Amino acid sequence: MTVRPAPSPSAPPAAPAAAGTARAAGPGVLALFRAFHADLLAACAQDQAPAGSVAERLVAMLHGMSASATAQGPAAHGTVVKAAFAMAMLADRALAQVKPADAVVAGRLFGANATLQTLFVQADDLIRQGAKADRGLAAVYLAALALGFPDDAQAAARRSPLHRIVTGREGGTEQPQAGLASPRAYDPPMGAVVGGFRPSARRWWVAVGGVAALFLLVSHLLWSTAVNDLQRDLRGARSAVEDMGQSWSY
Structure with a gap:
């Protein structure tokens, strides 16, 4: 009032x-x-x-x-x-x-x-x-x-x-x-540091892009590790089957 x-x-x-x-x-x-x-x-x-x-x-x-x-x-x-x-x-x-x-x-x-x-x-x-x-x-x-x-x-x-x-x-x-x-x-006073800590949409996009890239990199490493382990297991199973004198086909 x-x-x-x-x-x-x-x-x-x-x-x-x-x-x-x-x-x-x-x-x-x-x-x-x-x-x-x-x-x-x-x-x-x-x-x-x-x-x-x-x-x-x-x-x-x-x-x-x-x-x-x-x-x-x-x-x-x-x-x-x-x-x-x-x-x-x-x-x-x-x-x-x-x-x-x-x-x-x-x-x-x-x-x-x-x-x-x-x-x-x-x-x-x-x-x-x-x-x-x-x-x-x-x-x-x-x-x-x-x-x-x-x-x-x-x-x-x-x-x-x-x-x-x-x-x-x-x-x-x-x-x-x-x-x-x-x-x-x-206007900022003389000697003031401007822009260094100003919120920016570009910074947000850069941060989002960095997180996405990191996610893709980690995912690729996990996938490569899983695939390598699977191929190693398959090679071991093939050797075991062939040692039993059976043919390996897939």
Whole structure:
């Protein structure tokens, strides 16, 4: 289910009612994400920051984003709040690795709704909208799932549909908007070894062929052994019959 919108960012809102207005806000939420992500990286690198100060700063930043979007109307505000939810979940995931005491950003803003399952529900709502979904918001959710949950199977299952929305390949051939993720977003990082362990139909056929060849070879060896034993027995029987003065015919 999709959580209903609230005046303050206590829960990520439902899908915007006006698709055109939400699309206009798309690049805006992506710019907000970039600014937030830069601040998050800087916060994670601070070794001497007092416990709780990082969370307070990030909470204030996300709350300010939501408050600033109020004047843009309900649809734009709802889009920003949903983006803020994804950013908060990403922040908690990152802070849990380096500053566990500060990994409370999503909980402070969204309360009991701050769960990974809620993040998946919001992503599923965008995927269901397909080509009508807000691309900027889809890019934020794609980034949050890819950066914060790279090894989660449920997150991985949602990244590809979100990527198609971001690149304009969902339901049409529309070109990607400027500033959004490019089709190269899923290219492997520099230095990565590609193809070495990629599943291949050719490898399966080679394996099947090898097993068949091995089976034929073993069968031939067993048959040759059995035939040789039979011929040896026949020669012995013939010698025994001829020694008895009888003729051998067959």
